Amino acid sequence: MEPNYKPKIALFHCINSFNEGLFLPLNGRVDVALNVIRLACSSMIKDIVLLKAFEAGADAVLVMVCPEGQCRYVEGNIRAKKRTQWVKSLLDEIGLDGRRLSISHMSLQDTDAPEQIIQETLAVLNDLGPNPAV
Amino acid sequence: MPKKYHIPVKTAPPRFLPIGRYATIEFREDCAGSCRECVKKKCIYGIFTENYEHFSTMDEPEYLYNCQSCFRCVQECTRGIFSRVINPDYRTLGDDHWRADTIRRLWYQAHTGKIPVSGAGYGGPFVAAGFDSMWTDMSEIVRPTRDGIHGREYISTSFEISRRITPLIFNQDLSLASQVSPILEIPIPLLFQMPRDLIVNDTILISAANAARVLGTMMIIRPEEYTDDLLPFADNLIPCLPADRINDHVEVIQNSRAVELSFSDNVADTFVDLRALNPGIAIIVRIPLDAMAASRGVQLAKTDVDTLHYYADEHGNELNAEEPRFIKEMIRDVHLKLVENLTRQKINLIFSGGIAMAEHMAKSIICGADGVVIDNPILIAFECRLCFRCRQGLSCPVKLEDGIDPKWGSQRIVNLMGAWHSQLIEVMGAMGIREARRLRGEVGRSMWFDDLEMENFGPIFGQRKVSGLG
Amino acid sequence: MIVGEQKPIAEIKAIVKPYKKLLILGCGTCVKTCFAGGEDEVAVLASALRLSFKKDGKAIDIAEYTIERQCENEFIQEAAKVIAQNDSVLSLACGAGVQAIARRFAKIPVLPGVNTTFLGVLERQGFFTEECTGCGNCVLGIFGGICPITRCAKKLLNGPCGGSQKGYCEIKAETECAWHLIIDRSKSLGQLNNLTTYVPPKDWRSSNSGGPRRLVREDHII
Numbered sequence: 069m070e071p072n073y074k075p076k077i078a079l080f081h082c083i084n085s086f087n088e089g090l091f092l093p094l095n096g097r098v099d100v101a102l103n104v105i106r107l108a109c110s111s112m113i114k115d116i117v118l119l120k121a122f123e124a125g126a127d128a129v130l131v132m133v134c135p136e137g138q139c140r141y142v143e144g145n146i147r148a149k150k151r152t153q154w155v156k157s158l159l160d161e162i163g164l165d166g167r168r169l170s171i172s173h174m175s176l177q178d179t180d181a182p183e184q185i186i187q188e189t190l191a192v193l194n195d196l197g198p199n200p201a202v
Numbered sequence: 203m204p205k206k207y208h209i210p211v212k213t214a215p216p217r218f219l220p221i222g223r224y225a226t227i228e229f230r231e232d233c234a235g236s237c238r239e240c241v242k243k244k245c246i247y248g249i250f251t252e253n254y255e256h257f258s259t260m261d262e263p264e265y266l267y268n269c270q271s272c273f274r275c276v277q278e279c280t281r282g283i284f285s286r287v288i289n290p291d292y293r294t295l296g297d298d299h300w301r302a303d304t305i306r307r308l309w310y311q312a313h314t315g316k317i318p319v320s321g322a323g324y325g326g327p328f329v330a331a332g333f334d335s336m337w338t339d340m341s342e343i344v345r346p347t348r349d350g351i352h353g354r355e356y357i358s359t360s361f362e363i364s365r366r367i368t369p370l371i372f373n374q375d376l377s378l379a380s381q382v383s384p385i386l387e388i389p390i391p392l393l394f395q396m397p398r399d400l401i402v403n404d405t406i407l408i409s410a411a412n413a414a415r416v417l418g419t420m421m422i423i424r425p426e427e428y429t430d431d432l433l434p435f436a437d438n439l440i441p442c443l444p445a446d447r448i449n450d451h452v453e454v455i456q457n458s459r460a461v462e463l464s465f466s467d468n469v470a471d472t473f474v475d476l477r478a479l480n481p482g483i484a485i486i487v488r489i490p491l492d493a494m495a496a497s498r499g500v501q502l503a504k505t506d507v508d509t510l511h512y513y514a515d516e517h518g519n520e521l522n523a524e525e526p527r528f529i530k531e532m533i534r535d536v537h538l539k540l541v542e543n544l545t546r547q548k549i550n551l552i553f554s555g556g557i558a559m560a561e562h563m564a565k566s567i568i569c570g571a572d573g574v575v576i577d578n579p580i581l582i583a584f585e586c587r588l589c590f591r592c593r594q595g596l597s598c599p600v601k602l603e604d605g606i607d608p609k610w611g612s613q614r615i616v617n618l619m620g621a622w623h624s625q626l627i628e629v630m631g632a633m634g635i636r637e638a639r640r641l642r643g644e645v646g647r648s649m650w651f652d653d654l655e656m657e658n659f660g661p662i663f664g665q666r667k668v669s670g671l672g
Numbered sequence: 673m674i675v676g677e678q679k680p681i682a683e684i685k686a687i688v689k690p691y692k693k694l695l696i697l698g699c700g701t702c703v704k705t706c707f708a709g710g711e712d713e714v715a716v717l718a719s720a721l722r723l724s725f726k727k728d729g730k731a732i733d734i735a736e737y738t739i740e741r742q743c744e745n746e747f748i749q750e751a752a753k754v755i756a757q758n759d760s761v762l763s764l765a766c767g768a769g770v771q772a773i774a775r776r777f778a779k780i781p782v783l784p785g786v787n788t789t790f791l792g793v794l795e796r797q798g799f800f801t802e803e804c805t806g807c808g809n810c811v812l813g814i815f816g817g818i819c820p821i822t823r824c825a826k827k828l829l830n831g832p833c834g835g836s837q838k839g840y841c842e843i844k845a846e847t848e849c850a851w852h853l854i855i856d857r858s859k860s861l862g863q864l865n866n867l868t869t870y871v872p873p874k875d876w877r878s879s880n881s882g883g884p885r886r887l888v889r890e891d892h893i894i
Contacts, residue, residue, distance in 0.1 A: 078263060083290045105263055108287035111229045112265060114257070116712065119719035121263045141229035141285060150231075158716070161681050162724035201726040232797050234705040235712070254711045258718070258736050 075193045076101040077186070078121035081132040082110040082148075084140055085174040086182070100190065110134065111144030118155045118169060127199045128189045131171040132182070138175075145173070164201060167192050206356060207389045209417060209620035211315025214613040216585055218600050219256075220309050222267030223292050223302070226275055230283040241275040241284070267292065299332065299517040300578065300588050304558050308618060312583035315617035317624050332518060332528050332556075333565050335651035340632035351631035359626055359638045361391040361573045363420075363460055364484045365508040365549055384482040386459055386508075390623055391573035391638050392563060393440070394421040394615075395554060398516075400581050401592050401602040404431055409611025410580050411435035416616050422462055422486075422511070422575065440486065445472045452479055460484035462511060465498060470505040477506070484508040491532050491555065492521040496539035503545035511552045511575060512536060518556020529556055530569050537570025537643055546570075546643075560625035570643040583614040673793070674702040674766040675800045676786040678713060681720055684762065687783045688721070691732070691760035696721075696785065697751060697773065698738030699765035706800055708786045709764025711738045717764070717785065733758075742769030748776055755780060808878030808885060814866050816857035821874065823850035829871040 083106050103126065107113070110133035121129045131152050133145040149171055156166035170192075172185050226249070235242050235250075242250035247270050256266050267289035276284045295302035303326075307318040329335055351357055364386040371379040394410055396402045407423075408431055414421045415438045422440045423432070432439060441454050442462045448455065455461060456479055463469055465487050473485055485507050489498050491514040499510050512532070513521075520526035527535075533553055540546035553566055554575035566574050578588065585600040592598055630638070633647050641647070678684075688694050696714050704710030718734045725732045737754045741747045742765035755761055755773075760781045763770040766788040774782035790802035805822045811829075812819055821827050825843040832851030835842030839852040858864045876882070 080263075103262060105265075106290040107265070108225065108290055109227050109229060109285075112225075112227050114712070116257045116715040116719060117263045117265070119716060119723065120257065120260060122723055123719055124262045141227070143231065144227075144229050147229075147231055158681070158720055162720050163727055164723060201723040234707060234797075235710060236700060236704045254715065254738075257715050 073198060074099065074101055075127045075190060075198070076103065076125055077128050077130060077189060078103045078105065078124070078126040079130045079132065080105045080107060080110075080113060080118075080121075081130075081174070082107050082134055082139075082144070085110070085132055085134040085176070100186065109141050109144040110139070110148035111141055113148040113151050115151055115155050115158070118152065119158070122159075122164065122168070122199060122201065125199060125202045127193050127196075128168045128170075130185060130189060131169070132174045132185070133171060135173045135175050164199070165196055167196060168199070207359065207418075207623075209315075209390075209616060209623055211617045211620035212613055213314055214312065214610055214617055216309065216313055217606075217610075218585055219264065219266070220268075220306070220585070221291050221295055221302075221587065222269070222289055223306060224269040224271045224286055224288060225265060225267040226269055226284045227287050228283045229285055230281065232281040233279075233283050237280065239278065239280050241279045244278070245275060247272075265289075296588050297517075299556055300558055305582055305588060307559070308579055308582045309585065311621035312614040312618040315620040317621055317628065329651045333530060333559075333562050336530060336565055336568075337649045337651075338561070338564060338568065338629055338633065339647050339649055340629065351627050355631070355636075357627045357630050357636050359391055359623060359630075360387050360389050361638055362387050362550055363486065363509050363552075365506075366547060368547055386484045388420065388573070389418045390619065391567060391571075391626075392557075392619070392622070393419055393552060393573065393575045394580055395575050395577050396421075396424070396427055397577040397581055399593055400578070400586065400590075401598055402427060403603070403605055404429055405605035405608050406581070406584065406602065406611065407432060408435075408608040409584070409606060410615060411438060412608060412612040413615035413619070414438040416612065417619050419619075420460065442488065445469050448472055448475055448479075455479045455483065458483060460486060460508070462486040462488050465489040465502075470502065470507070473506045486511050486552075488513060490521045491529065491536075491553070493523060495532060496536045499536050499551070500539055500543045500545065503540055503543065503549050507549060509550040509552055509572075510536075511554065513575075514553070514555030516556060516578065518562075529553060530565060533566055533569035533571050534645075541643075560622035561629070563622060564626055564629045564641070565648070567638060567641045568644055568648045572639075572642055579618060580615060583618045584611055673705060673791070674768075674788060675706045675790050675792040675802070676703045676708040676766050676788045677706075678708050678717065678764065678786055679784070681717075681724065684717070684785055685721065685724060687785075688732070688760065688762055689730075691781070693733045693735070693758040693760070694721075695735045695737060695755060695758040695761045697742065697755070697761050697763050697765070698736075699742040699763070699769050700738055700740045703765055703769075703786055704738075705794060707798070714738050714764060717762075743772045745772075745776070748773060752776075806880065807874070807876070808880075809875065811871070814869070814871065815854045816861055816863060816866070818850055818854045818857060820850050820854060823848075823853075827874075829874065831867070 077100055079102055113131060118129055131148060133148045136145065139145040152169060152171040156169050159169060160166040174181055249269050253266050271286060273286065276286055292302050296305050310318050362385060364383060367380050367382055373379045394414055407427055411421055411432055412435065415435055420438050420440050422442055424442045436457050437459065439458065440460045440462050441458055443451050445463045445466055455476060461476065461483060463472065469487055476483060476485060486509040487502055487507050488511045489495060491512040495512055502510060514529045514532065515521055518529035520532055536551060537546065550572040552573045552575055553571045554577060557563060557566065557574045557576050558579060563574050584602060584606055586602060587599060589599060630641060635641050696718050698709050698711055698714035700710055707713060714736045718736045722734055735754060735758055737751055739747045739751050742763060755777055760783060761773060762783045762785045763773050764785045766786065770782055770784045791804040791806060792800045792802045795801055802822055804819060807821055820829055825841055826833055828851065832849060836849040836852055839849055841847040841849050858867055
């Protein structure tokens with residue numbers, strides 16, 4: 069991997085699954101370029117928007133949604149999960165590797181989880197390298 | 203009758219996707235977007251089609267929040283898949299005074315030049331702090347014909363920067379004996395100045411100066427902002443000069459219709475020199491809106507000054523105070539002090555700081571101002587989001603640091619002011635007032651929450667309810 | 673409605689490979705409802721193709737457009753301008769749509785992006801079943817509104833086979849036995865007698881087996 073490589077990660081998250089205050093430290097990171105897209109509900113995740121993130125040069129895309137059964141709109145996070153899985157299979161099909169896209173259920177109390185997920189993603193990216201379609 | 207004041211508004215679309223307020227979300231899966239009653243096809247604003255087009259063309263992933271919140275899709279979808287949501291980014295826009303809603307509407311006005319309409323009624327509280335605890339009384343029965351205010355009826359919105367001579371003295375033959383200096387009249391009761399600590403560059407200055415020329419108003423300009431590119435707009439500029447060094451700026455003084463000096467105890471001493479250089483020049487003194495504001499005004503009103511410009515902070519609060527009063531109370535204070543001292547009618551008062559909406563202009567005038575000076579709305583017209591990233595040395599989300607097209611920028615301000623002017627005459631029309639100068643200090647046409655509360659609830663609840671907003 | 677399914681991306685890539693400027697043209701009626709060719713699918717396919725070609729280092733310009741129906745001229749007309757700007761069209765309509773477009777634009781290759789699967793019914797969100805083969809000689813009246821030609825794997829016309837088990841087909845366990853349904857429904861309609869009439873072997877001349885069919889309505893032609 070190039071020494072100056074700074075991974076670009078697009079992070080879609082439902083505002084109900086995430087405490088903005090706890091999340092802020094992530095914004096000032098130097099090891100990763102984060103593009104945060106806040107959603108009023110994770111049901112707004114659409115296949116096309118996830119793909120567009122990759123087209124815009126993201127090396128990985130993270131989706132963070134509410135825990136199962138706790139969606140304010142009942143089905144929003146289930147929809148998000150299904151769509152994310154569909155796009156993962158699409159990514160595999162076009163050779164971009166579905167591991168670049170992941171979805172996680174976040175609970176508001178678990179303040180360490182975002183950092184942990186980003187670390188895991190960085191580890192995956194270490195393995196996969198930059199987005200080959202840039 | 204003078205030629206009617208007309209503002210040439212023309213649609214000037216934004217360069218960037220504005221941060222909208224609402225979107226609809228489809229929270230259920232039960233839709234393929236092509237049923238018989240599909241509300242996506244019926245949306246009269248074409249939001250869903252626009253969304254598809256946007257998804258195809260966007261660079262970075264983003265969502266369109268430009269729903270007009272009519273609820274038609276929510277109500278009529280046979281599968282009930284929709285809900286309306288507020289943009290999470292919209293919630294973080296602006297602050298307590300420069301509210302998201304205010305910014306969004308300013309963008310709309312700069313885009314279209316039209317009066318913003320709230321759609322499904324006003325959904326907010328009826329009273330809040332600041333200007334929102336003051337209501338204009340538009341119940342005047344003898345209002346002029348409504349179709350007339352934009353048509354045949356003429357409502358003047360002019361105000362003056364030059365001082366008035368009272369009383370006039372006449373000779374035996376009834377010819378005028380008083381020396382009357384030129385009258386500097388501005389057709390709309392507002393002036394411009396650049397906001398402090400936000401992005402200002404040549405293209406922004408030229409846009410604002412050109413808009414001032416188109417509107418017939420003037421822009422107060424600080425020495426550090428002045429460049430030779432602004433020379434063609436000299437007629438519409440009010441240079442802000444240091445009082446102790448006016449001899450360094452002789453040419454500027456001779457070419458200007460008005461100048462502004464910062465307040466100092468002996469500022470009045472320079473007036474004679476200024477008038478010697480340019481007898482017709484209007485002199486504005488810039489005074490901080492603090493505890494001393496009114497007394498300084500009274501003192502200066504006895505001199506040869508034309509206009510006093512009081513500046514509050516960015517949120518319209520009193521300066522240097524532990525418990526700052528809001529600008530509307532401060533205007534009352536200064537205005538009434540001058541009235542008591544019988545000097546109010548001789549000079550003009552203009553106020554700046556926190557003037558964010560057309561109604562703030564009208565309300566300031568009702569409180570006793572002759573006009574206002576606007577700053578932040580000029581940048582908001584250029585899509586500024588008041589995110590203040592520039593103050594931390596970060597990049598501007600709407601790329602103002604790269605400059606703007608002055609033609610576009612100027613049109614955006616003209617549009618914004620066109621909308622403000624329409625709102626002002628709308629308010630005055632409904633009050634039956636035909637002259638902005640008649641509106642000055644006309645508190646009878648306003649209702650104040652604190653007064654009403656005290657009057658109505660005070661007798662019942664006593665002191666508990668006389669505390670005002672809290 | 674006509675039910676279709678998008679082709680695998682690898683296949684689509686192979687089809688569109690020779691072209692530099694490609695228009696992906698969606699159809700907003702049948703294939704939209706079965707998630708094969710509406711605006712959403714057009715956008716997703718375009719994005720996936722762009723990513724895939726970019727990864728391979730091939731430059732291709734992909735445009736997107738969707739019309740209400742690709743099988744009628746008046747709708748096709750809306751797309752004429754954008755079609756003319758490209759050197760190929762990948763149609764996400766059914767086979768009829770693809771050909772209707774191809775016919776209108778003599779010099780532009782029109783390629784299929786969807787496998788037209790069957791004439792079917794939307795049972796529930798995301799689930800479609802085949803109901804009609806288009807045999808050209810409908811016998812639903814005898815069979816209580818359930819088609820043994822389409823829905824019976826063996827196309828039996830005079831009663832069920834011996835393989836039906838608890839109402840399900842022996843060939844595909846998830847398929848309901850058409851004859852089980854026919855008998856149940858005839859019973860409830862009180863028309864079980866209908867099934868005592870012998871049905872002769874089907875005359876397949878009216879079906880597609882006799883070559884492409886035409887329909888002429890003289891009374892509507894001047």
